[in-house]
Each structure stands twice: as structure tokens, then as C-alpha cells.
Amino acid sequence: MGTSYLEQPLLTSPGQPLRVAVYSRIAHGIRTGVFPLGTALPRETELGTALGVSRTVVREALMLLEEDGLISTRRGVGRFVADAVPHAGLEEFRPLELVLAEPGVTIELRHVELTQQTATDFVSTYLQLADDARFWFREAIASRNGEPIAVVQEYLPVGDDRAGFGAAVEAALPDIDEARSTVLMRIIDRTGLAFVTGVCRIGVSVAGATRAKQLELKAADPVMLLTQTADLDGRPAYLAKVIVAPSVGHLAVRQSSGG
Incomplete structure (x- = not known):
């Protein structure tokens, strides 16, 4: 294998x-x-x-x-x-499954929605798309050992002209409802495409009625918001918004001094 x-x-x-x-x-x-x-x-x-x-x-x-x-x-x-793999934090751009991965923990995604939409202000800004551009939107619920812990929303441009990327996106989507992973994980697993720059913006909010139901929370419960972007060939190619439940605990960001 x-x-x-x-x-x-x-x-x-x-x-x-x-x-x-x-x-x-x-x-x-x-x-x-x-x-x-x-x-x-x-x-x-x-x-x-x-x-x-x-x-x-x-x-x-x-x-x-x-x-x-x-x-x-x-x-x-x-x-x-190694006998035990160090737990990597948010400083490295990786699929959500790997961000949340720990020994003995199973992270699976349950498919909710896959649609093609016209770019919103949010998507246009982060993916640098024209106002009339189309993008793929995929939403799934991430569970840890059966407990829902995050809502994962992925945004990818339609018909991207970068070598291998557009084809990789189209190949990953037809049976995505049967997959237990993010679209990003499927693309990396199948192609090895390397995203050279990743930025993760961290914020806080409340669950709200819809997300509270998805995560088995109360509407007023706090949640963490992770907005991830990544570049390919010097241009934004991938965008994800992840709503993380409090039960996840801490997510680390390793720091080091310059030099």
C-alpha cells in the first residue's frame, strides 16, 4: 500500500x-x-x-x-x-481531518450538501473570483468518535485552469456524498497537489439555530470560526469555513523565535 x-x-x-x-x-x-x-x-x-x-x-x-x-x-x-506522531497545530495548512487527528480518534465527515453557486462577496474576496464566477460549495459535519464537532464548508472554483487542479476537483466530487472526508483530503490523497501558502484566520461566534442543531448545541453556545485559504501557482485555490464546537478543546499554534 x-x-x-x-x-x-x-x-x-x-x-x-x-x-x-x-x-x-x-x-x-x-x-x-x-x-x-x-x-x-x-x-x-x-x-x-x-x-x-x-x-x-x-x-x-x-x-x-x-x-x-x-x-x-x-x-x-x-x-x-515515530511511535507517537506529534500533534500538529494550525500553523501548517492541512485538511481538517489532520488538524483534529489524535491517536485512537476517528474523524469522519457526513455529507450534507454539494451545489454549484455564483460567487458571493465572501467567496469573491477570498478566492479572488469575478462577481459572476461559479464555485463549488460542499458542506459536511465532522464527527469525532461519533460526536459532531464541526461544520465544514468548502469552496472551490469551477473550471480552474491550473494544471491538474480543475480536473482534480471535478474527479473528487461525483461520489463525495459517499466519502467520509473533506474534498481537500480527497484531492491531496489522489494527486499529491501541494498548496504552498495557507492562511488560517481564527474568530469566535455563537452557534445560531441551524449550526446548533447540526452540532447538538444551544443556539447561544460559543463556537470557534476557522477560515482557511490556500494558494496554488500564486493564486487562491481553496477556501474553507469551519465552525468548531467547544468540545474540541484547544487547537495549538506552535511559535518560535526568529533567527
């Missing part, structure tokens, strides 16, 4: 180093269980062949993975997935 996952086309955006794309592919595989905790990774040469990159690129990506605590090296034996 790991080999077929690695052999999916490795697509990068202009200016993105190959080592970052390789890092993202392997890290995603670790976090989603393609490479189980504590197991050995393929050797450098095998990784390079499967991914279609040089051994130098693989070695640089593995170094980054080790620095971030996702793998470890056993001298004379090989590289292994």
Missing part, C-alpha cells in the same frame, strides 16, 4: 523545493496511517524510485521529517516512523 501511495504523481507549485513536496507526501502518509507508527520506512533508494526524485532530495526530506519528530533513525538498521 505504501508503494502505490508514493507512486502517485508528485505535483509541485512553482518555487516549491522538491524536498518539501516529498516531506509533505511522506508526512501525510504517516499521519493517515499509510505508514503505521513504529514501522520501518522504505530505504532511500526505494523512496527515490517510487517518488521519481533523486536520493539527495529524499535524504533532505527525511532530515526534515526527523527534525519534526515524525521519524527516527536507528544506526545500521534504517529509518522508522
